[in-house]
Amino acid sequence: MEGDIFTWQKDDTVDDEAFQGEKRKIIQPTSLRDPKLQSLKEALIVWLNRTLKPEHIVVQSVEEDLYDGLVLHHLLDRLAGVKLPVEEIAVTSAAQLHKLQVIVQEVDKQLDLKDSSLIKWNVKLLHDKDLLATIHLLVAMVRHFQPDLELPSNVKVEVLLVEVNKTGIKSDKQIEVLTDESDTSTESCKSSDREDPIEQLLKLDTHRVNTVKKAILHFVNQSVLTMGLQVADMDKQFADGVILLLLIGQLEGFYVPLYDFNLTPVNKSEMLQNVTLALALLNDIGFHVSSIDPQDIVSHDVTATLKVLYALFKKHREGNKTGQEQMGRTLGK
Template identity: 45%
Template sequence: MELGSPEFVAVHQLPPEDDIVLGEKRKYIKPGSRNDPKLDALQMCLIEWINTTLQHEHIVVRSLEQDLYDGLVLHHLLEKLGSLTLEVEKLAMTEMKQRLQLTVILETVDKCLKLEESELKWSVDAILKKDLLSTLHLLVAIAEHFQPELALPPNVKVETVSIERTSNGLRTENAVEFITKNREPEENSSKAEIFDELLKHAPEKLDAVKEVLLKFVNKHVGKLGLNVKDINTQFADGVILLLLIGQLQGYFLNLGEFFLNPSSSSEMIHNVNLAVELLMNDGLLDTPINPEDVVNQDVNATLLLLYCLFSKFKTKGK
């Protein structure tokens, strides 16, 4: 076992459909999170939205997991919201036809939302397997794109567990994942809103912002013998980010808590998730960030994390 890697644990009595093969990794909502009132409120809101949208189609959804997996409801929803015509069968009775139908539907969603493959939080397999987490991410994305005025419950997050079958058995990794953004009104704009406005209205200033943050970062990580030249790529594995947080906060991170030399995306996500938790626990981060966005080199997410540190420690060491 590598230093700092999550412990290999025995996971017994998995349902038959969760018979994970070697090298496969799946993510689930922890049972305790399923009872979160915020999650219940989000599901009720989405169900009411779907039923209201499709009331003239005589479609009634009672369960997001049980009623959306075959693609029928998603098909009608997209046609209604986007005035689209999808070349799929109205009724797909076999799993093969359901898979084909879902493939067309999700490709249409990805195209409408202009999402890259690395940004997707759902898949045909996950929806077919009635995966609630993937279904929620998909519906929230559709709602935010086609009906942004819909008042979804803000700041809904769940505890997740990722399970991967390796040659040494099943390995688990815990994380916190946000499903909806923080839309609660605040007296002052959040840091995320500041960056959103900057990129939207003054993209020409982005390079200047990067230069300021880069100078700030190197001033502090330089004491560790490190040098950052590319903000877009060098924070993707979370290592320099964690070392920077420790340097600024004045504490040493135990090497057993993170991967010093991450060799996979899951190890990178573990590192970034730890950094996000540290920033939120210390009150430096006021807006949810998906660690996968940083790993996928999303410049907005990376800059936001650095800006949170810069806002608090920009005068440190002067």
């Protein structure tokens, strides 16, 4: 699209050479109000808050909450297990820029984007709270670290590409793609193919659901038998996090110190602390349970509880082949 040229009388008191050659993309106001863009922003915020819940970090705005590096610092730690040598809280602008520089270098390394044109963010844009750059970065991180996470598809915005040169400011309207366009039927098929086995299970009749729950319950009781424990009600006995923590330690071969959790929780707050710790441990050792809300398990949500237990069941299936085969038959595989 042919750009418009705007010229101005040069002010000799202003050193505009520093701005020459700079290009900036600005989202048009109409696109900012686009429901698809709003939906994408909301989906990213939900993802950020679920991922960072164990860190007690709450993101309210994509535009306002990522500029100082705090959120990205913890996000990289949660997703990639990378602990960077940067200060926790950067107060000054210089400290924030330094922190972002270290973080962005590591993020780019983790994403390993061979085509540099795919990197549509930089330290300055992120620090300037540039919405376009921030969304591009977050979408790239979702695609790399959690490719099964569904984001709104075919999100596009109209942007104004502004370039400063010696003669003036050149502007050019363009369409910027934030998420790929996908055929609806194909996307629906793919979504079905990658749907969580527990989600599939709970769509089946009650008899089949109970059959699989018994198989997982048998696996759990075999695992905690040596500790003198027994689970009779899978929906409720994991709500306080105690048996869940002990089960994780038993299966993964490590000891969770008693002072790290509440062995006899007396209220929901202590239960929530236990379950949050359990999910954090699972995330740290490579289980993909960051989308599960600890509050759901405390509230006896059968879906959330089954997802966690099935993740353990699936990994430690050696010696539990009967249960695996039973699960496969029940889901029609």
